[in-house]
Amino acid sequence: MVSLEVDSLAVNPQKVVDKKYLANRLASKLSHFQLSQPEIIHKLKTDSKFVWIKRQLDPEISASLKQLNLPGVEFRKEKKRYYPQGNLASHLMGAVSIDGYGLSGVELIYDKLCKNLKNKEIDIVLCIDTTLQYIAEKELRNAFNRYRPKKASVVIQNPYTGEILALACLPSFVQNNYNFTEKDLVNPVVNEVFEPGSTFKIITTAAALAEKIYRPKDAIFCENGCYDFTEGLKIRDHEKY
Incomplete structure (x- = not known):
């Protein structure tokens, strides 16, 4: 992973005279991100002096937006993670x-x-x-x-x-x-x-042998492949052992 410095796009709505015009210009450049003109206009309808439009722009999109030199538009440097x-x-x-x-x-x-x-x-x-x-x-x-x-x-x-x-x-x-x-x-x-299933049998078998509860040649009855716990909880094997 690596972090690279990229531009993020913001606007000061108080410096924008024609919000519809600005939204149109920005939307034409940001269509790749499915950011529409109505969405941008909605973002601009605020008394705040700062609103994010699109963060972490691709370098080529950032360059094309800067060429427009639109009033109220700001670019902030941010770190973006790449893999x-x-x-x-x-x-x-x-x-x-x-x-x-x-x-x-x-x-x-x-x-x-x-x-x-x-x-x-x-x-x-x-x-x-x-x-x-x-x-x-x-x-x-x-x-x-x-x-x-x-x-x-x-x-x-x-x-x-x-x-x-x-x-x-x-x-x-x-x-x-x-x-x-x-x-x-x-x-x-x-x-x-x-549920680990049969992969855990090696653990229980090793423990039983280590504690001398069973011997290697002992046969074990496995409840016909269905062990019934309390409260109706059952564990089933794929065969009736």
Whole structure:
């Protein structure tokens, strides 16, 4: 991730004589952002001396707007976050608000640290392997498109060190368009509880053997594949063991 300085467009409505004319000119340049003339006029109908029209403009759009030299129009410098590798590891990397505050993931974890640095720079190095991350996301999307689940996740971990080498989640989100919701930002791998299923059997089996509750050759009755907890809660296996 990297932050670059860009222009944001604002207007002082008190310096605008013909709001309709100004709205027309701005709308013609901002049609790419689906910002219409009526919307801009609505923004200008205020007693305030400052109103945002469109923040974090693309450089070419900013340059074309400056050439118009419209009265009341102002440009403010802001930092915009860019992700050179697109949405790779979006749930892990997280996102920032349009004001640059970390909202989730690495962006949130290191937000205060980076803010306190002011004009200093540091490198934050993760143990994520980008090649494995790309493969994990590609294969996860293939499975997601085939089986159509509500959600899907993949974690690749180094068993010797515990390092997370890849972490992928679907559905994902676009990090720098600010259209995501709070729900979109939730990383299901670390924030949601799920039933581990048969993958957890190795833990319970190892614990039972370690405590000498069972011996390796013991046969265990598994309630015909349906264990009934209190209050009607049942856990079912795929076979009647």
